Amino acid sequence: MALKFPVIFLLPANLESEELHELEEQIHTLTYDINEAEIVLGKIARKQRALFELRKLKLATEDVTSPEDEADSPRRKRTRTRGPSDAVSDTASDDTGSDDEAPSNPDTVKVVKLAWFTDSLKAGEVLPLGKYIVYEGRKGPLTPIKPPPTPQQRADDIRKRAMGDSGSSPSSQRSSHGPGRRRGEPSHRPAKPPLLRQSTTEHDMDVHLPPIPAYLHTTYSCQRPTPIHPPNEPFIEQLSKIRTARTLMGDKIGIRAYSSAIATLSAYPYTLSSSQEVARLPGCGAKIALLFQEFKETSELQEAKEDESxxxxxxxxxxxxxxxxxxxxxxxxxxxxxxxxxxxxxxxxxxxxxxxxxxxxxxxxxQLKIPRAEVEAIAGTILSHANKIHPGFQMVIVGGYRRGKLESGDVDVVLGHPDESATHAFVERIVVSLEQSSFITHTLTLSTKNSERGQLPVSWKGNEKKAGSGFDTLDKALVVWQDPTWTTGEAKNPNLHRRVDIIISPWKTAGCAVLGWSSGTTFQRDLRRYCKKERSLKFDSSGIRSRADGSWVDFEKGPDGRPAPDMLTAERRVFEGLGLEWRAPEERCTG
The missing domain is CATH 1.10.150.20 (5' to 3' exonuclease, C-terminal subdomain)
Known part of the structure; x- marks a missing residue:
């Protein structure tokens, strides 16, 4: 039975990407909007660092502990609470007081050590907060730091005071904005948060909303069909713009939140009709629902518009x-x-x-996209050169092309050969052949790691991180391509330079290579998570290993023990071996 934690926001500070993602999976009350959080969980131990993180996230708070309480133990402290008359009263609490329980006041937030959550899981119960609290504050408006007055401002102030001394009415110097504030000064009254509005019509619609498909109840996008053009594509495009901005600003939490929401919405098979319909979807919640409400009313998102400008x-x-x-x-x-x-x-x-x-x-x-016909022509040239060097090579065009995109940013191909000796050090030979024919103008990266270890699956033990393991360790060449033939009378080759990735896979792991290089980013991420959490396996494009003993796991051989006849059959066998329903590449468009 899941523990009943309060609403939690997880700070990414001091957490590795893998650790961050594992914690997100464990926290069932996780929110990506810090304003909704009752507890901010973090790998921090100092009050100053807690305040720094809150301000960085634009959450202003007022410390609810009195100066005397700073010296008190965490097990006993005083909190200031507002009574009906708005008078401030001191209320003592002890080990059994409300301070040690999960907070229920939405106007306050507690920054708590990560150990509280992990210790609670170990204990099988939600532990008192007392000794784990780093900082407690009441949510409030962010008060800007007032800069020192300029010489001109000081002079103006002197003139105003002189006018007052000469007989001007004090009331004339007052502003209608309120006592103590000069005319023109901004009011720092906190803006009211937007609310989900629901009309009577929308309330009636809620009763008749389409059921959430069973596959959307999983957190793994590799278990969902995700088409390239989902019904809610215009809204998803707006969210993608915001995610791009978060990526550029280094907001890891924002990237993860928007990626999860985009993957869910991309797999949702119905056209959205209301914000309430969005709020009920896994990975979306109130924040995305509010954005949909805005999109429904204006056909755009203000945040995306501001980011673009x-x-x-x-x-x-x-x-x-x-x-x-x-x-x-x-x-x-x-x-x-x-x-x-x-x-x-x-x-x-x-x-x-x-x-x-x-x-x-x-x-x-x-920056110019590559049409499908040109992708096919480039891939055909690569396969032709491969078979001139050693007949019998097979090839699959992967990447966005295989997912059905009409245009691609680059060309990705996976080459394999049933004879394992044919793929050993082959990447160097294919690059030399294409360079001599003037198709490759520059070689950006040439990796032969797979051949250097004898094309054996990568050894791996437990959660140990090996330097250079990366996304995969297949032999590959990342090159710049230019068609060397042209019919115009220009002296210089007018054909565009294109980005091309040539991946060489041993036959025994070709299915993993094709699967890994064909799927959308979030699909790949969730496939690795699924393998780790559900199957205790480690997946990448160069093979599958057991997390128990590091041994290679072969799903690509048939029941008779014979290798797959082609790379696409090998890919299907990987799905089957992992216990996943087959998803065609056109259904892996998670972004």
């Missing part, structure tokens, strides 16, 4: 779209004072990696 986000997005530049590097570029490509070239060219330099050089061309 934010000059800082525009610069970060420009940098982020450079090949070889992640969001952290984009922020680093911005913090150095760079604001466009010219700044990068003029002030930072020598500090860029070779891959980033190529990303800047071909930035405009890499």
């Amino acid at each position: 934010d000059p800082k986000l525009a610069v970060l997005k420009l940098f982020y779209e450079i090949w070889g530049v992640a969001e952290t590097t984009a922020r680093d570029f911005y913090n150095k004072g760079w604001r466009d490509m010219d700044d990068i070239i003029e002030y930072g060219w020598d500090t860029l990696t070779r891959v980033q330099q190529i990303g800047v050089k071909y930035y405009d061309e890499f």
Whole structure:
């Protein structure tokens, strides 16, 4: 039986990505909106750090402990409570008092050590909060720090006081905004939070809302059919814009929250009609419901609109779209004072990696999408060269192309051969062949890790992290491609430069390679989570290992012990071996 915890917001500070995600799965009362939280859970121990984290999240609070209580033990402290007459009274509490119980006052928030939650799970009961509380505060408006007056402001103030001394009525100096506030000063009265509005019609609609499909009750998007064009695509596109902004700003909690909501909404098979319909969906809740209410009324989201017009986000997005530049590097570029490509070239060219330099050089061309026909032509050329080197190679075009996209950002292909000796060190041979034919102009990355270990599955023990394990350890080449033939009379090749990834997989794990490289980002993430939580396995594109003893798990052989006849059959066998219903690539569009 699940423990009845209060509403909890989880601070990402000091938590590794994997640890953060595991805790999110364990907290059934988790909220991604700190304003809804009764408890803020964090891996922190100091009051100052708690206050810093709250202010960073734009949650202002008023300390409810008195100065004398700072010296008291956590087991006994005084809290200030508002009575009917708004008088402040001191109420003592002891070990059995309300301070040690889960808070029920929505106007207060307690920052609590992570150990409270983990200790409660071990004890099988929700433990008293007393010794775990780091800070307790009453929610309130964020009071801005008033800057010191400028010389001009000081002069104006002197003139106003002089006018008052000369006989001006004191009341004339007062503003209708209230006592003690000068005309023009902003009021810092807290804004009322938006509420879910429900009309009589919507209330009647709730009774007739379509049932939530059974597959949406799971937290694993790898168990859901998720089409490329879901019924609520316009709303999802708005949420995706907000998620992109959160990514650029490094908001891990926001990224996770919006990704989960987007994955759920993308798998929901009905057109949404009300905010109440959204609120009941797993991974959505009140925050997404409010956003849908806004979208329904205005056909857009103000936050997404503001993000698109934010000059800082525009610069970060420009940098982020450079090949070889992640969001952290984009922020680093911005913090150095760079604001466009010219700044990068003029002030930072020598500090860029070779891959980033190529990303800047071909930035405009890499932004142009690749039509399906061109993807197929590039893939056909790669397969033709592979079979000239060693006949019998098979290939699957993966990535967005396989999920049904009409245009792709790059071309991803997986090559495999039933004869395992054929794939050993083959990536170097295929790159040389394509370079000699002038199809590859630049090789960004050439990895031969799989061949270096004899194409054996990666050894793995428990939760140990091995340097360089990454997403997979398959042999691969990430290259820049340009068709060397053209019919126009131009002296220079006018064909666009394209990004192409060539992945080489041994036949025994080709199904894992095709599965991993074909699926949407959230689908891949949830597949790894599913394997860990439900099957005690570790999955990546280079194979499956047991978390019990680190041994390789082979799901790709048939009942007769023979290898799969082709890579697509091998992929289906991986689904079956993992106990998952088969999902076609077109149903893995989780984003």
